Amino acid sequence: MRIPCPYCGDRDSQEFVYRGDASPVRPADPAEETEFFDYVYLRENPAGPIDELWYHAQGCRNWITLTRDTRDHAISAARLTSEGKSA
């Protein structure tokens, strides 16, 4: 599988570490315990497109947000996570 790293270009997926669903946002402290619980443990698992986090551990060390379809692994978008949510 190839991952389109916005910094390095198309690279082998073996260079990356997978983290999963990119949607949880860390609650600003102080927060209800339930908010942190959701942030730490609850993940979406859709059959379809999902934004998810990959870390280019053996490359540029950027965290990348990919939009990947879980049904066929088609990757429709990739951006540096540090640049914030895109439209």
Next chain:
Amino acid sequence: MSRLSTGGLIDRTRPLKFTFDGKQYSGFEGDTLAAALLANEVRLVARSFKYHRPRGILTAGTEEPNALVTLREGARAEPNSKATAVPLYDGLVASSQNRWPSLGFDLLALNQLASPIFVAGFYYKTFMRPAALWEKLYEPLIRRAAGLGALSGLPDPDSYDRKHAFCDLLVIGAGPSGLAAALTAGRSGLRVILADDDMAMGGHLLKERSEIAGAAGADWAAGVVEELASYPNVTLLPRTGVFGVYDGHEYGAVERVSDHLPEPLPGQPRQRFWKIVARHALLASGAIERPLIFPGNDRPGVMMASAVSAYLNRFAVAPGKKAAIFTSCDTGWQTALDLQAAGIGVAAVVDTRAQMPALADRLDLSDCVVALQGAIVDIKGSKSVKGATIRDGSGKETSVVCDLVAMSGGWNPAIGLGSNFGNRPVWSEELNAFLLDKAPPGFSPVGSAAGRMSLTSALGDGIRAATEVVQQLGKSPAEMAIADVAETGGTSENMLWVPSGIEGKAFVDFQNDVTASDIKLAASEGFVSIEHLKRYTTMGMATDQGKLSQLNGHGLLAEETKKTIAEAGTIMSRPPYTPIALGVIAGHHRGEHFRPVRHTASHDWAAENGAAFVDVGQWKRAQWFVQPGETEWRTSVDREVKATRGGVGICDVSTLGKIDVLGPDAATLLDRLYANMFSTLPVGRARYGLMLREDGFVMDDGTATRFAEDRYYVTTTTANAARVMQHIDFARQVIWPELDVQATSVTEQWATYSIAGPQSRAVLQALLPDIDLTNEAFKFMAAGEYRWRGTKIRLFRVSFSGELAYEISIGANRGRQLLEAIMEAGAPFGIVPYGTEALGVMRIEKGHPAGNEMNGQTTAGDLGMGRMLSTKKDFIGRAMAQRPGLTDPGRMSLVGLKPIDPAATLRAGAHLLAKGAEPKAANVQGRVTSAAFSPTLGYSIALALVTGGQERIGEEMLLNDIVRATDVPVEICDAVFVDPAGERLRG
């Protein structure tokens, strides 16, 4: 010999000797093993999987289910090699499999007599009870009686290579459509890879007598290959099978670099694994001929019609002296023509159809029985065909004498690779075969793989498909024209013929011995889903993945269940398309190259000084240093601990993770990463820090040192170096991207040594006379950047051993030099090097938690560090660490253990029980995480996690070790065994 006097694509000037089952034979360069065996009139080559039926050669390609042999001997022996795909070489040694005592006389063929009970689902029905006997008795017996070849059990002497390649167009298969496509793309300037399983490129052009542009098809193919070879943008990969399609336009292929040679040439791998990334791929894999189902269709001498033509035309071998043809399409008639052209008599042509095809006009039918709407209903002969019984349309039976039966049931496009992505093939009413409806992205079938069966249409389809790819990539396609195609093989419809009312053993799946009656039985027992049928009968589950059997079986099922084939459906194939050796997947990753090895800067010094090494992740670390006369590891470790605590020792700690954190927001980031405070740390000071995971459990510990307001240096444990780096990057890029801070790993940039013991200051002062190292000037937890012999060093007063201790870092390239200088400066003080074992003993003596305690299930409180959690700031893990379950005072927490009997040994992993409690899981109140013999105290000590922890100090418990069957009475004590007040490290 049955070698024809002329013709073929063999080199008669290069005879090759080989042996099969110990007997000497000879063949020619260009033969496959199967061709050479047939040329020597060897027809019985194998025994079948279940019934041990005599089997011969059925096909002339990689779809072969019968002719599996063990190739080579000793460590290079490779079982289950397909004789039809093995190129002959001089000195080849092959032997038959799955027979005893010999191929000709196989006692296990008695299985055939018991065949009425060996039906579908036989194992499930027969070996149910008693269940206990399955593993001990039934399975070993069955495994011995049924099966294929055996592995040598010896280490593989050959090497395997791996290559990654990128191209615009990958063409899978070098038959007519593949060659036409590669030529179009190659001339148009695309980067092309053309891969073909065979030793020679040309596909069916090599096997038939068709003509292109006035030349024999094989000559045209050779010309195209020669032209392609001249293009720098084209890579030709003969003897290369593409075995799988993967996400992201990736393809796996195995190139058999040396398998056509007795052994690899010096410096050459046996095989090469290709990982190919192709913008487009064309599946030009051709089509596979379907067998017909009739009793005795597995007897040696019954062959696929196209295989008979291939042996005649490509190898100049007559697979028999008198043939009968059984066909449901024109292919059989073409084979009859090929046979007569080679001077071999045709005793009968049996066609399931009502009309003779146009091809028949060219056949000499003078001595030939022709039966229309007919079938072969019996085969005479066991180890080879001696005759056939034919039933014609009127039901009249005739017997003919023959030693060869050529059968053809039409053609299946070879679409296996295209269904790798979970695309279920769909039935084409027009073609009477399954075709790809949907293909993986950037992948399309061409030629006969796409159902375009004639030579003309296959060539045209290859050009069309490649032209489209060229245009898609924005290039201009070369003008292509392939003229004067003289076809062979007729133009019949591709009918699927399924017999009804068969008596006797008619095989559907030759490799797994599945018969037509097994399919019927399975259907009658309710296994009517195609996937259930497959698993119940094992049809299509052999190494050929049912390339020959699948459709016939599905046709029978459709017939039984009164469904159409379209409704019954078909299965999908999975990688590998043809079996591949595990060795080629492993490649170079075996033995010492199994994974990368990391050496510290002073690795060689340690080796020269008696170090025994231990693997810590990829690192090699000195475990202890053996001195002359030391025969037990404990002697070395005890000496190192005593020498360090009593004088001075030095330890290479370069493997600890090291991370530079830089930027105006460095302090803020560290405050959020660590449970304790770092923004208050003065410049020139180090501080111990604890990191939690966001779920509140301990992640890692280490020190962070502030070298400037905006510059910190963080250390991690060896094991967690990569994980902490990732964690820091996550925090600064994902959680708080607004922070202006950078982080970079410098683990490999610095060599670091820990100098510990009461004499460490004196040694260091001798090494660095210009630095004031007095306790007042360089306190505990002081740090600074200095120079040694002109090179920058970092000096820290930190201690893991509990002694007065320093860590000194220098650029890794000067690590060994610095170590040697320290040893020289320390010689007058009796400095000794110590390894990870002494380091571990000293940290247990000091009660420092390490990986065994920070195991992902412990909280800061469990490890006695609950007070480190800052209440003044947010940090990762803060919120979740406050959950009731994580702060419950009843949790197991860290204590020390000492034996009541000082001579007793404590061991890690043992469980703590209340005195007198029964040793069972419910009574376990704690367990030992780390244990060691303390040379300082003179007895065994341990760290343990115990329910109630500190509150139980002084209590006696029983240390129960079920695995080693020992019970040791112990006393719970404080985890810090040596210098609990910490006076030594501050002195």
